[in-house]
Amino acid sequence: MKLFSRVLRRSLLPAVVAALLAVPAAGDSTMRCDANIVTRGLTLLEVLERCGEPALTLRRAEFLVAGVYLPVEEWYYELGSNRFRRLLTFENGRLVRIEQRPKPVISVEEVFADR
Numbered sequence: 001m002k003l004f005s006r007v008l009r010r011s012l013l014p015a016v017v018a019a020l021l022a023v024p025a026a027g028d029s030t031m032r033c034d035a036n037i038v039t040r041g042l043t044l045l046e047v048l049e050r051c052g053e054p055a056l057t058l059r060r061a062e063f064l065v066a067g068v069y070l071p072v073e074e075w076y077y078e079l080g081s082n083r084f085r086r087l088l089t090f091e092n093g094r095l096v097r098i099e100q101r102p103k104p105v106i107s108v109e110e111v112f113a114d115r
Contacts, residue, residue, distance in 0.1 A: 031051075033052070036050035056076040073089070085102065086101065
């Protein structure tokens with residue numbers, strides 16, 4: 001029994017840890033912008049009205065099938081030097097994901113200031 005337990009621990013534990021690390025963390029479902037709440041399902045315009053301009057906007061198109069692309073926009077909001085950044089992902093004009101990002105070491109504005 002001890003041998004089985006040792007073998008199980010050596011082979012199963014790394015597999016379980018690897019599986020847990022491979023699962024992406026669930027994004028937040030809401031974000032606060034001053035007195036306004038932003039939730040998944042809002043349009044680009046509704047988020048813009050509630051939170052104002054993002055610090056950075058990235059646009060791309062994701063390939064779905066031959067000749068069909070999904071428009072995707074990622075908006076980064078900096079909520080203060082001591083607060084986590086937020087990444088809002090829009091697909092087809094609707095907010096589908098809100099993610100927390102690391103606290104800024106340098107602001108997005110400072111990165112692009114010399115351009």
